[in-house]
Amino acid sequence: MSHRPATPPAMGRPDVIAQAHARSLEVGLRASETPDFHPLRRLALRELVDRNQSLYTHALPVMETLHAQIVDTQSMVLLTDSHGVILHSLGDSDFVEKANRVALCPGVSWAEADRGTNAIGTALIDGQPTVVHAGEHFLHANRILTCSCAPIADPFGRTIGALDVSGDTRGFHKHTLALVRMSAQMIENHLFSNQFVDAIRIHFHARAEFIGTLYEGLAAFAPDGTFLSANRSALFQFGQPLAELLRQPFDALFGVALARVLQQIARAPGENIELTLPSGVRVVARGEFAAPRYVASAEGFPDTARAAASSSARAAAQPCETAPLATLETLDTGDATVSAILRRVAKLRGRDIPILVLGKTGTGKEWLARAIHHDSPRRAAPFVALNCASLPDTLIEAELFGYEDGAFTGAKKRGSVGKIVQADGGTLFLDEIGDMPLAQQVRLMRVLQERTVVPLGGTRAIPVDLRIVCATHRNLRAMIEAGTFREDLYYRINGLVVTLPALRERSDLAALVERMLALQPDGERLPRRVSDEVLERFAQCRWPGNLRQLANVLRTASIMAEGAEQIELEDLPDDFLQDCGGAPADAGIQTPVALSSNGNGNGGGDGNGGDGREKPGAPVNASPARMEDWQATLIAQTLARLDGNVSAAARELGLARNTVYRYLRRSNTTH
Incomplete structure (x- = not known):
């Protein structure tokens, strides 16, 4: 018995679609228009992803989980930026072709002004x-789709993107939007935790079993009890909007002094405590704090809490330790261009001449800035970094120059010294200075000229002694011509200008790989080298994400190859291998696909098994035309070795069980 899927309501607001159609007409769209196919070029798309790196990084694993839940439903999962441009997609292969016919693919804008009424564009405009x-789409061509979309907000309530599931109209299910909403909330919670990793974080809910789940409230506070932000669940439980909560300290929101809560957390870390919301509702809560910069200035912390925070901060810092890369000597890995840059920079040792570091995103500008600081007489003083592109205009000024008590709504009771004063005696690194608003450029120019800073709301000038290192991937000279960057500031920050080369232009790739693998935590059984085949594949890659991309690829591959002596081709992420598909066709993947019995999913090594990997049968050297062929061979051999146990094969290969089942269905169809 078949039935026709019902048309879903527009979130219970019958006027939503009508208003969206009216907007589509206002911008001059015609319902009969054929979708145009003008996606961003690959490099431009990569740059857009880089600008949305935090959103992209935290959304990717959530998208994979969501896709696993809706697999084989003729649909796809999409991530967009705040303007509706698709950054990434995951879809059933049999639906992707249909999606491409309507330009539903990365690099294409699905803003209402471009595509008319559609879930992505309409959700971003509506904020819901x-x-x-189907027929609710404005363009006739898009009426083959049913789309469910939820906006994604950053920890300060600003919409930064959207998560969408689009599929064939015949596969519509009323629960899809709920899944999308939950997934978007999961991304927001990840972003929240990442933003406030060094703040005091309270997890709370009226029911204890919801602590640690998607439904828990999250609220972040400074050590003096100043409210910083809260997630959607917390706002719902408080019953107040974010703007109202910014005016209320910890004790007003939870009915107890923060110092007492910190004492409880320090005495019994991880245990639940009871708090009371302004509404009188009692909630179960759990607290966390681990903040080097807050600990240093947390005068109100009890001694036990301060000690616990210091210990947690040290532990949290361990995985990110980059000491071996923090000197000019350790950054010199053999590339002639980089070596020349380091020699020029070294000549300025002990001299407070400002340095401007140019280069594409991910080329190691902050590594160089840290090395400059480490090799200077200021090494014992703070190195303070601020990414000018990561903060809204309204927050850059407060973060950089500091502010006095009551300077603006939501300001801390005792004010904040700001990054410039924090860097007194040391080095201030301003990353992406090309993104600094003009008003702040004027204030920064005055600070560099007078060597004093006046906090927002203050009248007293604070003297500062610091060295400044700036970095940007933008063309500042072109920005000066366009009137978006001040010429006088440019000549203040470019005492010495150096340009870091892109990774694909460097000759020291092998040494960089070796250095990065050597930085991995000693406690983990991770490989410290890559095979010759992997290094050859690395040499063929364009590396649009530069050193940052290389570090991420190596980290993922190391985990996949855990317990092995070296990283093999099959340990590399699939999307990276596909990105490197520009290599010559005859340089296909020469991959031994026989798997070891230790569950690490790796093959390779010498014919005698000298790397400790068992080889059940002769290895098969596969040179597939497509990555899917290689994966299918891998799945087939794993299933055969595990007697058809799908769950065990999925675990070993790091795949969802649905992926393995899908392979089995296709295999049965073709045989």
């Missing part, structure tokens, strides 16, 4: 989760 089904 939205379903647009």
